[in-house]
Amino acid sequence: MSDQNSISLIRKLTTFQLEWTVTGITKSDMFALESEKNCCVAVKYSARLARYILYFIYWSRGSPSFKIIDVHLSTLKSATRVPMIAVSQNFLQVFHYELVDWKMPVTCTFWVSVNETVDTYRYEIVDKLMGHQLWQAANDKVFTDVDFHVAGQVFSAHKAVLAARSPVFQAMFQNDMVESRTNQATIQDIDAPVFESLLFFIYTGKLDSESNHEELFLAADKYQVDTLKQLCQPPPRDVDALDVVNLLLSI
Secondary structure, rough: OOOOOOOOOOOOOEEEEEEEOOOOEEEEEEOOOOOEEEEEEEEEEEEOOEEEEEEEEEOOOOOEEEEEEEEEEEEEEOOOEEEEEEEOOEEEEEEEEOOOOOOEEEEEEEEEEEEEOOOOOOOOOHHHHHHHHHHHHHHHHOOOOEEEEEEEEEEOOOHHHHHOOOOHHHHHHHOHHHHHOEEEEEEOOHHHHHHHHHHHHHHHHHOOOOOOOOHHHHHHHOOOOHHHHHHHHOOOOOOHHHHHHHHHHHH
C-alpha cells in the first residue's frame, strides 16, 4: 500500500525576471541569465505579417547548465503574463510575440523559466556571499597553505578546499609528493587565466563568463572537476550570427 501523503518533485524550475524598454526596431546588448552573456532581446518588422515582432533569443556555446522551458511577457499597461511562441534549432532558442496595437516606447517584463540540465549544477536558495568570501580569502591569502606558479603568476589557495573539490588535488596533497612537502606547485600545461578560472569555479561554483571554455574543459578534465567539465563541454559545431538570422527569417 502506497503512502498517500508522499510527494515527489517531478521537475524543478527557476524563473528569472527581466525588464526591457522597447523604443523601436532595435536590439539589446548581450546579457547573461546566469554566468555567460548569451541572451538578447530585439524588435523586428515582419513584412509577411505587416506588424512588429518582439524576440527573446538565447544561444549557448557548449552544454548549458539550464534549458529555457518557456518565456512569458507582461507590460506596465497589462499585468497579465502572456506566453511567447518558442522556436528551437540546434543550440538556439527563440521566443517571439506579435506586437499588436502597441505604442512605443513600452517597458516589457520577461518571465523566463528554466530547467537544470546538469545533474550536479543547481539553482537553489544559497548564501550569495559564501562563494565570494571564500574566493576573496584565497586572493587575500587568508590562511592559504599552497602556492601555484603558473606562467609567471602565483595563485594562493587552501588545500582543504581544493582536495574537497578535486580528487587529483586530494591525491597531490595526501601523497608524499613535492607539492605536499613544499606547499609549492608549478603548473606548466595550463595558461594562467585558465588556471585562475579553474580555481574560481572550485571556490565559487560559478563559471567565469570571460574564460576560454575549450581550454577550461581540458583543465577540468585534468583535475577531474566533473561539473565544470560538463558545463564546458564543447558543442558539435559553433553557433554564429548566421544561425540566428536564418532562424529569425524562418519565423
